Amino acid sequence: MKDTIEAMFGVTILGNNSALPAYDRHPTAQLVTLNEQLFLIDCGEGTQMQIARYRIRHSKIGHIFISHLHGDHYFGLIGLITSMGLLGREHALNLYGPPRLIDIIELQLKVADTTLPFPLLFHPIEKEGLILDHPKYSVACFETSHRIPCWGFLITEKRNPRKILREKVIEKGIPAAFYDHLKQGEDYVTKTGEVIPNDSVTSPNIPDSSYAFCADTKYTESIATKVQNANLLYHETTYLNRSFQ
Ligand SMILES: [Zn+2]
Structure with a gap:
């Protein structure tokens, strides 16, 4: 490692x-x-x-x-x-x-x-x-x-994959198909254009x-x-x- x-x-x-x-x-x-x-x-x-x-x-x-x-x-x-x-x-x-x-x-x-x-x-x-x-x-x-x-x-290296905070992703209605993107640190954008910051629904692993x-x-x-x-x-x-x- x-x-x-x-x-x-x-x-x-x-x-x-x-x-x-x-x-x-x-x-x-x-x-x-x-x-x-x-x-x-x-x-x-x-x-x-x-x-x-x-x-x-x-x-x-x-x-x-x-x-x-x-x-x-x-x-x-x-x-x-x-x-x-x-x-x-x-x-x-x-x-x-x-x-x-x-x-x-x-x-x-x-x-x-x-x-x-x-x-x-x-x-x-x-x-x-x-x-x-x-x-x-x-x-x-x-x-x-x-x-x-x-x-x-x-300079910070974000060490992915991140850990998904299950309660938060359900609360925000993020589809399971997007979980792999969340683990890589991506933000989620809802259909109405609202940005859900990655660190509000994941934590560092x-x-x-x-x-x-x-x-x-x-x-x-x-x-x-x-x-x-x-x-x-x-x-x-x-x-x-x-x-x-
Ligand atoms: Zn100087």
């Missing part, structure tokens, strides 16, 4: 060298593998070279999450995006980050007279909460304590597993409640406490 979990849900650190790149170490970027999905968290300078080095097909990256707008966390983004275009990507790329990120990307594309051949779907992050929800996984963001607005990410990326942050109690059930927790820091004294 353990091997299966590791194969299905894993993290590859592409860079963790904080603000200054160094030989053979790189600014922040990491890839989260979740079943067939690849999520890229942050995209420091040189990330696309690291992706090539690890022989990762960047066409498989569907979602990129940028924690904040310090350069060591996103200066590799325009390079990666334009390479995706040059290599003929046609399917959509979802980008999540602070609202002004899209202004920077659009300006860089505009002055280079570049039109991407694929839809770049930008999702500004303005408040804490769920930013991506799928029957098999979810991504939530939470505020960290940094000099500029900065977001951590909690196996505990969910999750990974928390806490980005740049000072110590703050508020993060603890957001990440308390994470199976794996990641922090980065450039300075030790004494450097501030």
Whole structure:
């Protein structure tokens, strides 16, 4: 079971060298593998070279999450995006980050007279909460304590099949033919269009597993409640406490 979990849900650190790149170490970027999905968290300078080095097909990256707008966390983004275009990507790329990120990307594309051949779907992050929800996984963001607005990410694998709450499904009149879909985490839509959320008629059978990326942050109690059930927790820091004294 353990091997299966590791194969299905894993993290590859592409860079963790904080603000200054160094030989053979790189600014922040990491890839989260979740079943067939690849999520890229942050995209420091040189990330696309690291992706090539690890022989990762960047066409498989569907979602990129940028924690904040310090350069060591996103200066590799325009390079990666334009390479995706040059290599003929046609399917959509979802980008999540602070609202002004899209202004920077659009300006860089505009002055280079570049039109991407694929839809770049930008999702500004303005408040804490769920930013991506799928029957098999979810991504939530939470505020960290940094000099500029900065977001951590909690990626959760919903461990199906879920357990059907018999009394609830009968109460809601959900037909037995739909039970297999419920076990896979799908919501039920009634004939009148009412959505019955999956978690109101099922419960987790196996505990969910999750990974928390806490980005740049000072110590703050508020993060603890957001990440308390994470199976794996990641922090980065450039300075030790004494450097501030
Ligand atoms: Zn920073």
